[in-house]
Amino acid sequence: MLINSSRIYVFVSVLSKLEEVDEKLTTKVKEFSIFDHTGNKIRTEDREIAIIAQMEDPKVAILGNVASKAECEELIRLSKDRLNRSKIGSKHEVSDIRTSSSTFLPEDDVTAGVEKRLAQIMNVPVSHGEGLHILNYKPGQEYKAHYDYFKSKGNVTNNSRISTLVLYLNDVEEGGETYFPHMNLSISPHQGMAVYFEYFYSDPEVNERTLHGGAPVIVGEKWATTMWVRRKQYR
Numbered sequence: 001m002l003i004n005s006s007r008i009y010v011f012v013s014v015l016s017k018l019e020e021v022d023e024k025l026t027t028k029v030k031e032f033s034i035f036d037h038t039g040n041k042i043r044t045e046d047r048e049i050a051i052i053a054q055m056e057d058p059k060v061a062i063l064g065n066v067a068s069k070a071e072c073e074e075l076i077r078l079s080k081d082r083l084n085r086s087k088i089g090s091k092h093e094v095s096d097i098r099t100s101s102s103t104f105l106p107e108d109d110v111t112a113g114v115e116k117r118l119a120q121i122m123n124v125p126v127s128h129g130e131g132l133h134i135l136n137y138k139p140g141q142e143y144k145a146h147y148d149y150f151k152s153k154g155n156v157t158n159n160s161r162i163s164t165l166v167l168y169l170n171d172v173e174e175g176g177e178t179y180f181p182h183m184n185l186s187i188s189p190h191q192g193m194a195v196y197f198e199y200f201y202s203d204p205e206v207n208e209r210t211l212h213g214g215a216p217v218i219v220g221e222k223w224a225t226t227m228w229v230r231r232k233q234y235r
């Protein structure tokens with residue numbers, strides 16, 4: 001009887017030790033995020049941005065009131081005559097992966113103001129941003145699921161991309177969602193709203209969850225602007 005109960009005791013204490021070890025192995029340190037805003041608002045120099053929804057690992061934030069109707073319309077107007085078929089990758093090739101048209105906007109008062117605000121939201125110096133990249137999708141056009149970071153080694157990884165903000169410039173009647181297949185997340189474009197996400201984590205699996213795309217537009221057209229941000233100064 002004595003032997004049996006001490007055996008049980010040893011067994012139980014080994015089990016609880018194993019549980020402790022298991023807990024240590026599975027409890028990961030929370031990864032650092034640059035998007036360190038607290039509360040439900042971000043106060044930039046010239047506008048109060050609404051934090052509508054957030055998730056962690058990777059950090060994703062859905063934001064409202066990022067730009068005014070007038071700013072969105074002006075960005076569309078400035079891009080209309082400058083659009084070219086979008087290209088992908090470091091070799092800048094035309095591909096079925098991305099069938100939209102796009103352009104990088106040169107600096108003027110409106111673009112500089114919006115860029116500065118986006119940098120404040122993203123908590124980075126404006127010089128780390130690649131500038132405002134305007135996208136236009138007509139019905140049937142899309143940007144298939146992709147990563148914004150570069151997987152190849154070399155110059156580009158030297159100053160890698162770390163975060164993205166997609167600002168919607170118009171309401172899309174149907175389709176055109178930004179979707180994240182690994183997170184079962186889909187964001188419908190509404191004028192002035194934005195989605196932010198980041199992908200510089202030490203755990204590669206967390207970065208891989210940021211796989212995302214722009215779903216085909218079904219009815220209407222989609223206008224958006226992307227700001228990609230680099231780890232170091234870019235411009």
Ligand SMILES: O=C(O)CCC(=O)C(=O)O
Binds near residue numbers: 179224
């Ligand atoms: O159009 C979208 O919703 C996504 C755009 C995008 O992924 C990008 O510009 O990198």
Ligand SMILES: [Fe+2]
Binds near residue numbers: 146147148164212
């Ligand atoms: Fe992207």
